[in-house]
Amino acid sequence: MINRLTLIGVGLIGGSLARALRDAGHVQEIVGYGRGLANLQRAVELGVVDRIETSLAAAVNGADMVVLATPVGAMAEILGAIAPYLAKDAVVTDVGSVKGAVVTAARAALGGRFSNFVPGHPIAGTERSGVESSFASLYVGRRVVLTPLPETRPEALARVRAMWQAAGADVVDMSIEHHDQVLAATSHLPHLLAYALVDMLAQLNDRHEIFSYAAGGFRDFTRIASSDPVMWRDISLANRDAIVEMLKRYRTELDGLIKAVAAGNGGSLQELFARAKAARDALMQNDQKKD
């Protein structure tokens, strides 16, 4: 049970967590802080937060749980700003898609309070943003990865775990490095590839006609290119090494594909497509089993 939850960033991710915890009766009071005042006021109107604060010091005052749900690039500064105002036992956690960079920032900013920081990442979301897009069931049955460190207080870890479980999530622990590699492959790489495809097509002379012929597959494929550019800039910078490695692997794969198409090598093309289809179909089957 959380007495006072402070949400720094009340968008899709933070807002959905607030809604879920309130529905579960896991929180008494929710205080919201964020950069966009209109969005914050909307969060109050929607009942997502109880009240808002316009300074970080006031926002975290008396909170026993502080959740950072902003783009990753903003977290270092926020952690520095809240550190002096945190209650002694306040637990701090985040929702960033990259853990290495956030942990480095938290260690530097929180000093002696770093043991109360629990790095977290809910593997959930949509391409939409803002509190209007938030909904209580976003985390039901989804995974939340926590990447605790040797110095992380077991009690702080347990409280963050309980919070996400109350929101309906399956919570798993992982090392920071492994998390950042797995996410580079399954999330960061696909997002960057989708952005690159749409950007490339938008530069063609007949782009208007081309977009008008985009059918279902294309729409699905490029949906993630509607995600927030600032969030993805931050992720690209924060997980740079793992992302560059994945992008380079993809380029190698692409080179092989170009070679096979240019050579009219039907056998190796069919083999590649069949291999990918089998892997993708197996993934879907596992998903269905989970449901």
Place this chain on the structure above:
Amino acid sequence: MINRLTLIGVGLIGGSLARALRDAGHVQEIVGYGRGLANLQRAVELGVVDRIETSLAAAVNGADMVVLATPVGAMAEILGAIAPYLAKDAVVTDVGSVKGAVVTAARAALGGRFSNFVPGHPIAGTERSGVESSFASLYVGRRVVLTPLPETRPEALARVRAMWQAAGADVVDMSIEHHDQVLAATSHLPHLLAYALVDMLAQLNDRHEIFSYAAGGFRDFTRIASSDPVMWRDISLANRDAIVEMLKRYRTELDGLIKAVAAGNGGSLQELFARAKAARDALMQNDQKKD
């Protein structure tokens, strides 16, 4: 109105056309031919076709409309096999995603009857295949591109146009070359990129774990990698030049992206992502207007 429609290939595309034409009362009798006997028998059970034939000669006998709905790579051989058995005024059309290669094959196979051939392509489909996946509304509000040639008989063109309109489609005419370029960009390129991504990830050591962390965006992004490998082998071979050109443009875009991430160039990354988001959001808005 069609008296006897012969469907060569009774899968998602052919089966959906048959269902739609029957619902619209636009056809008297539908004869099915295909390679998989089980699928054909299922088509009879489902009422998608009235009867099946096991030779191409018998299948096209007495048909006034013949629709080729097979992978593109099978069409040359089929056209050669049916040519001697076509009724004098029988109209022949196809649904291939590539028009240049199919037209070349049709010209060679049909000889004097080439003027009754109308190259066509419905911009519709899902990643599923087989008659079980077919449904009557697949073409409602979707575009069908016809690429008639100077020698195409106006009457043949009018009959194919009327057929697709009866199925609910918007029919547009386009040159062969333009069709093949537009489709390379909006359909062939995304499919190949999705296959390449899944294939690359499936080669990683921790692929099982990686796939288990694939969230919503990844599932959408890779849905088209579940498409039929033979169909996409054929398309890759038949539209080779346009596809290679698009793949190379994409590689150039990817190289720029890798450079920007590796250099930690946040400004140019945010710019690229924002540009892509704007193009994608504009596409979605046009789509909604159309609905």
